[in-house]
Amino acid sequence: MVEETAEPALPKGQKRSGGRQIDFVGLTGMSDPPPRRTTGIAELDRVTGGGLVPGSAILIGGDPGIGKSTLLLQATASLARGGKAAYISGEESVDQIRLRAQRLNVGDAPVMLASATAMRDILASLDHADAPDVVVIDSIQTMFVDSLDSAPGTVAQVRASAQELIRTAKRRGFTVVLVGHVTKEGTIAGPKVLEHMVDTVLYFEGERGHQFRILRAVKNRYGATDEIGVFEMTDGGLVEVANPSELFLADRREDVSGAAVFAGMEGSRPVLVEVQALVAPSPFSTPRRTVVGWDSGRLAMVMAVLEARCGVEMAGADVFLNVAGGLKIAEPAMDLAVAAALVSSLTGVPVPKDAVVFGEIGLSGEVRVVSQMDTRLKEAAKLGFGRALMPARRKKAGKNDDIVTTELAQLSELTLLLDDGGHARRIPRAGNRG
Ligand SMILES: Nc1ncnc2c1ncn2[C@@H]1O[C@H](COP(=O)(O)OP(=O)(O)OP(=O)(O)O)[C@@H](O)[C@H]1O
Ligand SMILES: [Mg+2]
Structure with a gap:
């Protein structure tokens, strides 16, 4: 225990001595900020x-x-x-x-x-x-x-x-x-x-x-x-x-299953990047989950929602996820693209080759609105994509004639899109659960 002495209260009307008064000023002032120096890069x-x-x-x-x-x-x-x-x-x-x-x-x-x-x-x-x-x-x-x-x-x-x-x-x-x-x-x-x-x-x-x-x-x-x-x-x-999108999509092979193009945002700039998934039967009792360029916790969540809400079974499978080009994505808006790549790898049905995918997935299987959807669509159209799988917009703002939007409210609508007609290896007909 250490004794502490309380400071005696000042008598009424008396000012604390010592120390100089500082001048408070308003937020508007006269000093102009010097210009920034641009590096030319x-x-x-x-x-x-x-x-x-x-x-x-x-x-x-x-x-x-x-x-x-x-x-x-x-x-x-x-x-x-x-x-x-x-x-x-x-x-x-x-x-x-x-x-x-x-x-x-x-x-x-x-x-x-x-x-x-x-x-x-x-x-x-x-x-x-x-x-x-x-x-x-x-x-x-x-x-x-x-x-x-x-x-x-x-x-x-x-x-x-x-x-x-x-x-x-x-x-x-x-x-x-x-x-x-x-x-x-x-x-x-x-x-x-x-x-x-x-x-x-x-x-x-x-x-x-x-x-x-x-x-x-x-x-x-x-x-x-x-x-x-x-x-x-x-x-x-x-x-x-x-234009990073062109670079990240340069080596893309169209019409293969297990790949989806994600229309992302990095700051104020839209960036299109390919996300690839491979779902393969696992020889191990504890299947592997390997993620490059994304959060592995987030992958586990998307897989759990796919299983619980859409009846997609991946329990005994190794799952590999890769963001092409070495980019690291932190946006939850990539959920839907990851789900599309996973389901596509499982069913063997390619995601439409001229489509971009974005949207956040909620735990109950709903597809949620993400920020700056019009900017993403514009960039996708600029790079020659004709279709977007995306969340349902609340208001139809900023109509874009260059790109056909498929608005999804539920994740099960996505699995239905990528279903190969019920003959898929492991995916039951989507939509009858959740
Ligand atoms: N002749 C060359 N041709 C192509 N790339 C080269 C060449 N020489 C160096 N590089 C690239 O430049 C990189 C080294 O760059 P730099 O020395 O600027 O790195 P750094 O971050 O400063 O490294 P450190 O932490 O050691 O100081 C190499 O890893 C290589 O990729
Ligand atoms: Mg150095």
Whole structure:
């Protein structure tokens, strides 16, 4: 037990002394925000919310070798052509970076390049009136503050280095971009407080063996966080992909069972992607459920609803689900596309080849409305799809003549569509249950 003394109440009318009065102001003010600096890489600008905000700090994390240094060197080179941009590396020598710059075809850009790790030197070079507009630090884990005893990369060093950089950036009005290593679990290494300290956190991700790279904002004080930027890794560096749907559908084989095209939304942008399912008899007593690119809990739910409400039996079967192209989908709107791929794999009846599918599935087997349905339909029509299996709309807004919509209220209507007339291997006639 610890004794605590209560502060004596102030006598009436007397003010608390010590401390200066702070001035409260209104929300409208005179200080115009300085313009954002666009990097010239449209996909990067989109993810940051329209360009880099002066005085802000951006943290970018990603697996080893995913292309963080490549992306930032390309961005720095592009920024250097319109202002002053510095690239400070603690991981590679100046010659190594020059070599990369040549490969990326930006060797002639007036980038201020340095290889350094001591925060004292870096700050001394940045903390003056004509500091660069943008400073890239690759990576924060290699930087060290000499007043601390611990080794670079430790929690204390990472925090202290980041704090000093961010403070200088705010004072001098430059944007600081920090590269952060990720842990085995895929989160940015070092203290969680690092993510709180910066204004924007971006993740650069991609599947090994795929050339697509996706830049995703997970925190942004100056923009939306559900935006993605899509890149393709080539010999000459990262190339922007302006229309990801075309890329994700490029290898699609039409008229095969077990595949459905999902019309999804990533932030403000519609993205069409193929989802593939394989339902096969299992040799094991505990069947396998393998999911790539989606949530396995969500798959279990869709399968349970199919079994309980539509009489589709998958109990003794291995189920594999794959989102083609290495994209990771988080939207519940993919439920219906997953259900279509599963049922189609089971019955052998292909989903109509010119159809896109989207909709959320509820536990009682109802198909629920999802957001931005007109945008999804428009994108599907643009890419030559003529039909959509989707939730029933409450009001017939935004009529689209280019695409025929099949509106489903119940999941059993979908299984009926993909039924091969009762001869299916395991699917009983849909609609007599649930
Ligand atoms: N000559 C080349 N041709 C094609 N792709 C290349 C070439 N050299 C490198 N790459 C690609 O660039 C990637 C490395 O990019 P980069 O060094 O920017 O990654 P990083 O995220 O900075 O890695 P690290 O975490 O190690 O710093 C390689 O994995 C490879 O895909
Ligand atoms: Mg690197």
